Amino acid sequence: MNVGIDAISYYVPRLYLEMSDLAERRGIPYEKLKFGLGLEQMAVPDANEDAASFAANALIRLFNDQQLDPAKIGRIYLGTESAVDGSKPTATYAMGSLEDHLSAQFGPRSLKHCDVVDMTFACIGAVDAMQNCLDWVRAGQDRQAIVIASDVSKYELNSTGEYTQGAGAVAVLLRSNPRILSIDDSWGVATQSVGDFFKPRRYFDRNELLEDMAAKLNGAMDAESIENLLGDTNSEFWSEKAQIFELFKEEPVFDGQYSNQCYSDRITEAFAHFNQQQPTDFLKDWDHLVFHLPYAYHGRRIVFDNWLSWISSKPSYQDLLVEIGEQGEDKKAWLKAASKSTLYKTFVKEKIAMGEVASSAIGNMYTASIFMSLLSLFQQASLGDHDLSEKTIGLIAYGSGSKSKVFQGRVMEGWKTATEILSLFQDLSTRTRIDVDTYEKLHLRQLTEAVGPADQVTLDKIETEVETRKGLRTYSQFQ
Numbered sequence: 001m002n003v004g005i006d007a008i009s010y011y012v013p014r015l016y017l018e019m020s021d022l023a024e025r026r027g028i029p030y031e032k033l034k035f036g037l038g039l040e041q042m043a044v045p046d047a048n049e050d051a052a053s054f055a056a057n058a059l060i061r062l063f064n065d066q067q068l069d070p071a072k073i074g075r076i077y078l079g080t081e082s083a084v085d086g087s088k089p090t091a092t093y094a095m096g097s098l099e100d101h102l103s104a105q106f107g108p109r110s111l112k113h114c115d116v117v118d119m120t121f122a123c124i125g126a127v128d129a130m131q132n133c134l135d136w137v138r139a140g141q142d143r144q145a146i147v148i149a150s151d152v153s154k155y156e157l158n159s160t161g162e163y164t165q166g167a168g169a170v171a172v173l174l175r176s177n178p179r180i181l182s183i184d185d186s187w188g189v190a191t192q193s194v195g196d197f198f199k200p201r202r203y204f205d206r207n208e209l210l211e212d213m214a215a216k217l218n219g220a221m222d223a224e225s226i227e228n229l230l231g232d233t234n235s236e237f238w239s240e241k242a243q244i245f246e247l248f249k250e251e252p253v254f255d256g257q258y259s260n261q262c263y264s265d266r267i268t269e270a271f272a273h274f275n276q277q278q279p280t281d282f283l284k285d286w287d288h289l290v291f292h293l294p295y296a297y298h299g300r301r302i303v304f305d306n307w308l309s310w311i312s313s314k315p316s317y318q319d320l321l322v323e324i325g326e327q328g329e330d331k332k333a334w335l336k337a338a339s340k341s342t343l344y345k346t347f348v349k350e351k352i353a354m355g356e357v358a359s360s361a362i363g364n365m366y367t368a369s370i371f372m373s374l375l376s377l378f379q380q381a382s383l384g385d386h387d388l389s390e391k392t393i394g395l396i397a398y399g400s401g402s403k404s405k406v407f408q409g410r411v412m413e414g415w416k417t418a419t420e421i422l423s424l425f426q427d428l429s430t431r432t433r434i435d436v437d438t439y440e441k442l443h444l445r446q447l448t449e450a451v452g453p454a455d456q457v458t459l460d461k462i463e464t465e466v467e468t469r470k471g472l473r474t475y476s477q478f479q
Contacts, residue, residue, distance in 0.1 A: 003137045004178040004409055007418060008375055009062035011054050012168040012362055014452045015044040016431045017439045022163065025436045033163055038296025038356055042363040043166045043431075044439055045152055048450045048458040051082035052090045053475060054169035055150035056097035056457040062146065062171045063098065065421055070102055070110040075133055075145035078118050079126025079367040081199070082152045082250065084473055089118040094148065097457045097475050122197065123292050124399025125149075126367035131405070133174050134183060145174045151366035154250040157443060161254060164295045166363020170371035179414035180378070181393065188274025188406035190266045196259035197400035202247045206230075206238070209245075259400055263302050266404035267396050271306060274406045283310045286394035286408065288351050288377060292370040296359040299373075300348045303396070304339050307347060319343055354380035361428045370397050378419045389413050454478040 019039045023030040033039040045054075055078055062068070078091035095116050102110050119129040126149030133145035150169035155161035207226050214221040221229070233239050274280065291299030311317045324337040338344060358376035359365075365372055374395070381388050388411040397405045412418075432452045434442075441447045450458070460476040463469040 001138050001176055002178070002182050003134055003174065003176050004183040004412075005172045005181040006175045006178040007062060007066045007173040008170065008180065008371075008378075008422065009058050009065055010168065010170045010368075010372065010375060010422070010424065011057035011061065011455075012428065012431075013043045013045050013049055013054075014431050014455065015046055015434050015442075016361075016428075017042045017044050017434055017436065019163065021436050022439075026158065026162075028163075036297070037163070038360045039163055039363070040360045041428075042163075042439075043168055043361075043365075044434060044442060045167045046450045046452050046458075047442060047445075047447045048460075049167075049455070050084055050459055050473075051080050051150045051152055051169070052084050052093035052473065053097075053455070053457050053459055054152075054167065055080070055090065055094035055148045055171070056475065057455055058150065058169040058171040059094050059098050059146065059148055060101050060456055062173060063102070066173065068144075068173070070098075070106055070114070072142075072144050073111065073114055073146055074143050075115045075136060076111070076148065077116075077129035077133055077145065078148045078150060079120070079124075079129040080118060080150050081120055081122050081125060081366055082150070083118060083120065085471075088472075089116065090150070091116045091118050091148070093473060093475065094150075097477065100477060101456075121403060122399035122401050123151075123294075123366045123369065124397045124403055124405060127370065127395075127397040127399075127405055130172070130174065130183075131187060131407075134185075137174050137176060138185070142176070147172050147174060149365070149368035149371050151368055152250060153364040153366050154443070155254075156251045157440060159251075160256055161252075164364045166359075166365050166369075168362060168365050168368055168372070170365075170368045170375060172371065179412055179418040181374075181409040181411055181415070183407060183409040184278070186274060186278040186407065188270035188272070188277070189403070190269030190273060191403045192262075192266065194258075194262050194400075194402045195255075196262045196402060197252050197254040199249065199252045202249065204245045204247060206240070206243060206245055254400075260302065262400070262402045263398045263404070264305060266398055266402050267302065267406065268306060270396075270404040270406040274408075280408075281310075282306070282394065283314065283347075285392060286351070287391040288355065288388075288393045289396060290355045290370060290373045290377060290393055291352075291396045292398045293356065293359045293373055294364050294369070296356045299356065299396070300352050301339075303352075304335075304344070307344065308335075308338060311343070316343060354384075354386075358424060358428070361425075370395060375419075375422070375424060378415060379422065379424045382416055382420060383425070388415055 020030040083090045119125045130147045137143045148171045152167045153165045327334040355373040355377040391411045393409050460474045463472045
């Protein structure tokens with residue numbers, strides 16, 4: 001059965017930071033970020049936004065654009081590593097917002113028979129969700145599923161990952177006889193448990209915290225004084241009986257160079273696994289390559305070794321040697337020359353570059369980045385009047401921790417009509433620019449009021465009063 005992506009929608013926060021402003025504040029040459037990594041702007045979540053509101057906005061836009069019937073949608077699966085709850089799926093918040101939006105037309109609980117779940121595996125979770133849903137669509141008749149990728153990429157201020165931050169969501173409608181992209185059922189998979197990037201549970205001893213603060217205030221507290229103080233407090237935090245506090249932070253622990261190596265190793269293994277199932281000349285058979293992009297130029301960097309291996313048995317390899325010479329003792333210098341060769345630049349321009357453009361203006365979207373790269377390719381092709389019909393796209397996904405999946409799709413004749421209602425780059429051009437001070441306050445959660453205009457769905461409040469609802473999030477809709 002021919003199954004794949006029939007429609008796409010997206011949501012990107014309406015606030016953004018110019019990378020030149022951040023580079024100036026951090027004392028780093030902007031040219032290094034722009035020309036070296038492809039970083040120009042960073043999407044910044046407002047104070048009333050999170051992964052659930054992103055997902056809800058992308059989902060509602062998909063329903064509005066396509067005039068979908070909720071009774072025909074059997075699954076809404078969400079891939080995210082920015083879950084807003086440790087138990088209640090983030091997808092349920094998005095579904096609830098959609099049901100509220102549809103209630104006037106379809107009545108209450110219009111999605112009551114829809115299967116809804118989150119899937120988490122770092123940046124590859126939404127691809128996992130899509131593969132699962134594609135199998136489900138193939139297994140039945142006239143089945144339709146929606147996969148949402150929604151995330152907030154957040155790093156510590158002044159860290160090496162800060163420049164790559166971004167946020168947003170992409171939603172895709174999956175069905176048989178799709179209008180945009182038919183996805184093959186051969187998937188190359190490579191997995192190895194590593195610690196290149198993770199968000200651990202962090203633990204703190206409450207007595208040590210109090211002793212430290214007392215010392216800084218020129219006081220002293222013994223164990224008995226601490227117990228007396230804690231027994232007399234009205235603070236919900238300090239009255240917690242557990243000796244060890246557990247803290248969750250969105251900011252990860254990561255090793256950038258090691259993570260790059262893991263990405264490279266996993267995709268190489270996944271390429272080989274894909275080739276075992278479906279022998280493929282990746283240079284010849286794939287017209288375009290779409291990647292998970294931690295930053296805009298990451299795909300072109302991470303696939304270079306594979307490209308070099310692919311051309312080693314091709315006549316074009318001799319063209320490379322004519323341009324840069326035979327490899328000498330300095331292998332590193334030769335590889336650098338090869339990566340800057342006319343042959344490789346042409347490969348990047350023809351097969352990768354159109355999928356990078358959106359990432360330069362948004363930043364890393366974690367699970368959504370590969371889907372945004374795909375959308376960027378479609379939008380750039382449409383703007384440049386490039387016909388993608390019947391072209392084959394290779395998709396290269398990676399999730400830290402670690403896993404890669406390599407798969408391919410064939411562009412359908414209806415791709416342009418199905419995507420022309422989208423105006424991604426026009427939307428990006430109308431966002432609100434913020435300064436570095438505002439960005440830092442939002443990052444540190446020092447602002448409680450929204451900075452930008454209201455969106456379709458925003459976070460209304462996190463319950464603090466009602467005991468049985470503490471921590472539960474509620475969302476409001478702007479009509």
